[in-house]
Amino acid sequence: MKFLHTGDLHLGKAFHEHSLIQDQEHFLNQLIQELVSPEENPSSQNETNKVYQALVIAGDVYDRAVPPPEAVALFDAFLTRLKEKLPHLHIIIIPGNHDSQRRLAFAASMLKFQRIHIASTMEDVLNPVIIDSVAFYSLPFMNPNFLQDGQTHQQDMIQTAIQQILRYHQEHHPQLAKVLVAHLFTQGALSSDSERVFIGTAELVDASLFQDFDYVALGHLHRCQNPGDKQIWYSGSPLAYSFSEAENTNAFLKVELNPQSENPSGDSKPVLSVSKIPVETLHQVCRLEGSFEDFYQDKEGKYSKYKDCYLEISSTDLFPKENPIALLQPRYPYLLSYRQDFATINSSSATMEQRRQLIQDAGEQGTPTAQLFTAFMEDMYQELPKNFSQELELFKKILEEIK
Numbered sequence: 001m002k003f004l005h006t007g008d009l010h011l012g013k014a015f016h017e018h019s020l021i022q023d024q025e026h027f028l029n030q031l032i033q034e035l036v037s038p039e040e041n042p043s044s045q046n047e048t049n050k051v052y053q054a055l056v057i058a059g060d061v062y063d064r065a066v067p068p069p070e071a072v073a074l075f076d077a078f079l080t081r082l083k084e085k086l087p088h089l090h091i092i093i094i095p096g097n098h099d100s101q102r103r104l105a106f107a108a109s110m111l112k113f114q115r116i117h118i119a120s121t122m123e124d125v126l127n128p129v130i131i132d133s134v135a136f137y138s139l140p141f142m143n144p145n146f147l148q149d150g151q152t153h154q155q156d157m158i159q160t161a162i163q164q165i166l167r168y169h170q171e172h173h174p175q176l177a178k179v180l181v182a183h184l185f186t187q188g189a190l191s192s193d194s195e196r197v198f199i200g201t202a203e204l205v206d207a208s209l210f211q212d213f214d215y216v217a218l219g220h221l222h223r224c225q226n227p228g229d230k231q232i233w234y235s236g237s238p239l240a241y242s243f244s245e246a247e248n249t250n251a252f253l254k255v256e257l258n259p260q261s262e263n264p265s266g267d268s269k270p271v272l273s274v275s276k277i278p279v280e281t282l283h284q285v286c287r288l289e290g291s292f293e294d295f296y297q298d299k300e301g302k303y304s305k306y307k308d309c310y311l312e313i314s315s316t317d318l319f320p321k322e323n324p325i326a327l328l329q330p331r332y333p334y335l336l337s338y339r340q341d342f343a344t345i346n347s348s349s350a351t352m353e354q355r356r357q358l359i360q361d362a363g364e365q366g367t368p369t370a371q372l373f374t375a376f377m378e379d380m381y382q383e384l385p386k387n388f389s390q391e392l393e394l395f396k397k398i399l400e401e402i403k
Contacts, residue, residue: 001134004035005253007058007219008237012071015241015310016336021070023282027238028078034252034277036085053131055089058219058235059096059141059183061104083114090131091116094140096183096219101140122147125161126168133259135173137165139182154184154203162209177259177270180210183219189227189234193242207232214270215257224251224276231272240285243312243337251276283334289314292321295328312337319343370396
């Protein structure tokens with residue numbers, strides 16, 4: 001049994017207001033190429049090198065519950081091309097927390113005839129997809145009250161669902177290996193800025209719940225990782241969706257599960273092999289640091305290799321630059337973010353020092369000053385009111401009366 005595990009496609013997502021549709025079409029084409037290429041090679045049709053039998057998409061197909069039309073069209077074209085080339089392939093899809101379960105499951109009953117399986121309800125959870133000697137159980141993202149009214153914590157809901165799955169499996173398919181497809185956040189896994197997580201630990205799920213499964217295909221976290229036991233994997237997202245993910249290794253996971261082979265460890269679990277297939281991106285996501293002039297002049301061509309990257313620059317200048325992105329984009333057309341943190345801190349520090357000196361002067365004189373009043377009005381309204389000159393004159397008169 002060989003299948004491909006991916007997830008967190010986030011089709012239709014904009015990155016700093018820049019559309020990623022072309023980038024997403026590019027990785028979907030790679031996905032098709034990876035799935036199809038073994039079948040196009042006649043030498044790979046023997047028993048020792050089987051073609052993929054399934055594609056698993058572990059949630060967050062779309063970036064929003066109501067995805068943009070171009071995202072829906074892109075996923076439709078992807079499924080159509082894939083089924084034209086590989087009619088035998090099973091495609092297992094679950095909704096994630098970004099998806100609308102009902103919208104994603106549109107025409108799910110009909111799509112089953114095309115071996116496209118979309119699980120969105122508790123009834124689907126106990127209706128596994130059987131492929132050879134493996135049962136695939138799908139656990140969509142569980143919003144509050146997914147199982148029953150009043151049940152809101154992920155840990156409780158998932159524990160209840162897994163108990164039902166294991167009981168069902170033991171009663172109906174004890175001879176089969178079992179794979180779980182789920183969209184959740186396990187304890188000990190690493191997250192990034194672009195994932196939507198709840199406050200506190202309400203969403204965290206104990207990885208020990210999955211110990212009875214032969215493979216757990218997870219979605220939700222964008223870093224490809226193996227938290228806990230060796231059979232638990234996040235495929236991660238095929239693209240970096242925030243600058244905090246710039247260092248991530250984006251990959252699809254090739255999973256080989258052989259229930260018939262004897263496990264070297266001596267236990268009864270099937271032999272499992274997981275390998276990463278790197279995703280080639282149209283535009284890398286990069287973070288750089290330096291002064292404005294470093295990037296604007298770039299006399300030595302040091303930064304020319306970043307021309308086609310989605311770029312975030314952290315400026316080291318102590319004073320802010322006006323419209324830096326507009327000035328730099330002719331040289332770096334995919335510059336999406338320019339951070340001026342040092343200048344902001346420096347400016348804030350200078351402003352605070354000025355305010356401190358004004359307050360000190362007022363204290364020495366025993367009365368407020370016109371300068372202190374002006375600073376106060378600037379802080380209150382960000383800019384001075386149109387009639388401020390009249391207010392200032394009135395303030396000065398009051399000061400004279402106090403004296």
